[in-house]
Amino acid sequence: MEYNPLFDGTYHLRPWVDSLPLEYKYSLGVAGKTFSEGLKQGKILASKCSRCNESRIPPSIYCVGCFGYSDGYVQVSETGTLYSFASRGDVVVAAVEFKGVKGLLFHRLAVSDRNKLEIGAPVRPVFVQQAIRKGDITDIDHFELAV
Numbered sequence: 001m002e003y004n005p006l007f008d009g010t011y012h013l014r015p016w017v018d019s020l021p022l023e024y025k026y027s028l029g030v031a032g033k034t035f036s037e038g039l040k041q042g043k044i045l046a047s048k049c050s051r052c053n054e055s056r057i058p059p060s061i062y063c064v065g066c067f068g069y070s071d072g073y074v075q076v077s078e079t080g081t082l083y084s085f086a087s088r089g090d091v092v093v094a095a096v097e098f099k100g101v102k103g104l105l106f107h108r109l110a111v112s113d114r115n116k117l118e119i120g121a122p123v124r125p126v127f128v129q130q131a132i133r134k135g136d137i138t139d140i141d142h143f144e145l146a147v
């Protein structure tokens with residue numbers, strides 16, 4: 001039998017760690033560009049459907065709820081809610097929900113006392129200094145508990 005580095009003969013999966021040196025460019029589109037510009041200004045923007053009034057994050061030009069055109073944008077509240085989280089080592093990744101907005105925003109959550117971590121806790125974004133913002137999600141350095 002030929003040697004297969006991914007198969008150990010016992011049907012157990014084996015890890016394979018490697019990387020591919022790929023570079024790609026991604027078009028933000030209309031809604032993504034608006035979201036990006038908002039981040040540069042320290043704002044998190046959600047798209048708003050003109051037909052059913054549903055707000056959604058990340059923004060989209062088409063409403064998922066009614067398939068209408070979402071041509072408006074609203075700034076989400078300054079404080080969101082911890083919808084869920086996962087941690088590994090020192091890193092905590094949070095799914096943040098904003099009142100009146102469908103969808104979630106995933107980002108790092110800085111927390112000094114993990115005993116304070118609970119679903120439903122208020123969290124707020126901490127933006128990097130305006131001079132170094134680039135219009136991408138890393139303009140939000142992290143979220144923090146707002147308690």
Ligand SMILES: [Zn+2]
Nearest residue numbers: 049052063066
């Ligand atoms: Zn709609």
